[in-house]
Amino acid sequence: MAPGGVCVIIVSLRLQMSWAAGTQCVTKGDHRKPKPGELAYNKGDVLTIVDKSTATHNTTGEEGLISSSNVREREALRVDPSLSLMPWFHGKISGPEAVGKLQPAEDGLFLVRESIRHPGDYVLCVSTSGEVMHYRVIYKDNKLTIDHIQYFYNLIDMIEFYSKNKGSIATILLKPKQKQGTKSAELELSKTGWLLDISKLTLGENIGEGEFGAVYQGEYLGQRVAVKTIKCDVTAQAFMQETAVMTKLQHKNLVRLLGVILHKGLHIVTELMSKGNLVNFLRTRGRSVVNSVQLLRFALDVCEGMEYLESKKLVHRDLAARNILVSDDYLAKVSDFGLTKLDSKVSDSIKLPVKWTAPEALKKEKFSTKSDVWSYGVLLWEIFSYGRLPYPKMSLKEVKEKVDGGYRMEAPDDCPPGVYALMTSCWEQEPRRRPTFHKVREKLEREMGKHSPGPGSELRDRIGSGSGS
Template structure:
């Protein structure tokens, strides 16, 4: 009896469809009253927000932000074609202002986390996926067993058109679904053999997001369950190159992952490593609000100042390499998470894993430069690893010949 094949046996077999680019101001509700804004923001979860036209100051706006069980209303002043809340930071547009306060509260009661989408602008987010060819009817999908869980809901193995897929089943939560659809729109714009592929979205009682099914699970579990008896040095460097290639593509697209770690790398049936959660995980931002930043994987400037960039992803990649060559050990094994940033800022670094080649540890150390500008690009990392792979293959062939 033949087994089902994965939806994507080759990443480029996925039909090319249009990119979904959602409205850049879905949170703008126009001229609504204060009371209407507060009604729309119920149940007042911290970080939920919208923007409306000011009812008292013509030409200005009001940013409405939830904190605990109340709503704060901030006047956004239009001053010489620039927008400001505190007359210290100025922005050229509302999306720029929202983007800034999404990264850092910077004086607000909360960082902006979840937008309340205007129904006038929404037109149904899901309808935009349908127009672009990404919408899938629910009756075409068979959902199977649960294979993972997260704050967003659960992940199930399923099938679509006779192929295995992974299904992210979102909680029945309109605000969160809107946020995830916004992130899924990013995935429609990304296409690379070392990124997990979006297959489509399905709307119903809950939102389903279909992804390429990776039969061997995440890299962390893969390493821990197989160990040195199965995972060879050539496998380690191939995985390293796979991940660097996917990240190089994201670097070129100016997309920041924010949570690069072995747990977010998936392994295909063909032993190809692919970066996952590059769209859907990073806006599960309750983790950040609850100070659960994965400190041991995160660059110091991102922990201290929430300054995420491709260079902070490079730092995380160095940690991921350490995980890969230690066969899934937790980084900084003798350093408490609360002390990690002081540890690295003082100039200390982890020791190389057992049997880790010096050349690979050198790549890790370059990724862990305290000054982000001194860290390598993913492009240069990938080239260096390709060189090391060729050298390893040459050395292996020579040993076999000598033997």
């Protein structure tokens, strides 16, 4: 039996060692009576791997030994248009229709509909004591209210409140009546282990204002994190697709998703990239601090992240230095997957970044890895110009016209000829003539070989000592 026992231990350790620190796992069974040093957990709990045999419990924060045979890696969320943050929202239906949907009557069964009588307002319909109550939800000063006492950011916020407090309505909301064809995003996030606990999050200072909401730094179970907060219902729903895509991606050069919190809207929690975005990083340091080898290193980091997306047949659509973040140890990572999609069409409502977008994507909305390669060429220009705005002194209209006519930007000052040649190959008018990210990486590695005198790790140290942050 001894050799067999040894074999099991080796396999167990191999399984553990194949997971990097920080990997999220879900428990397959209960372990309620742990031995000293072991971690207690229930089936379905989420743990974070610390090292080959230790994990932290995502809810209790406790750390201890675990058996690899009793955990599985947290699974990706399926990209599914029917996944809804508001499965109880039924759109524009009448009062009698709502009453029909809330049958058979059940205390606390509820739905929300758009008001037909008062456009722009909503109605909360709740079943109580055999009848259905209709509460008008008034939209006032960018907030929602039923009683002019309690105000809410959005419908998610309102339903969250009345599911815990009776307030001015007849009964606490107990059971959502799901709209046909929708699935509860909250339930799916919880089942797959991506739903995080708001009580374990400490929010810190505001570190940025995005187009869709604020970004804060914070701490979740002892780990420094960035939190993107999205309060608008419709935007939050759109970002559910981004979140689903992010659950599938694991690469050292992509910003890592830790999970999602549903509280007064949607909170997307990622690893914290303390040095901020690449364009500001380069602008605030300049040539005296960051040399050409380090610029190549950043270019290679981004390329490796994009090569990974290419291998997954994912298109980023908004690749630019502002969407590249820099970690504590000066690793560049691709972020902001807001526009990332598996398909090749983009909604008309999305404003495209003209200076970074390939001609065929601007004209015909044809997005592909090859349109990302065009954007990467512009990003290379940003890197080697130390964060200058592309097409200096040109209006967006001029950029469109001139690029269509064959104009291409000149090389930034002191840009290595091999790098500029790579940029221009990314800007081929015909998408099929542009290189793949795999080819770009090979060329960058050759370029790195020409410029690097030896191991490049000390360069990161030099930046750290010279940057003051």
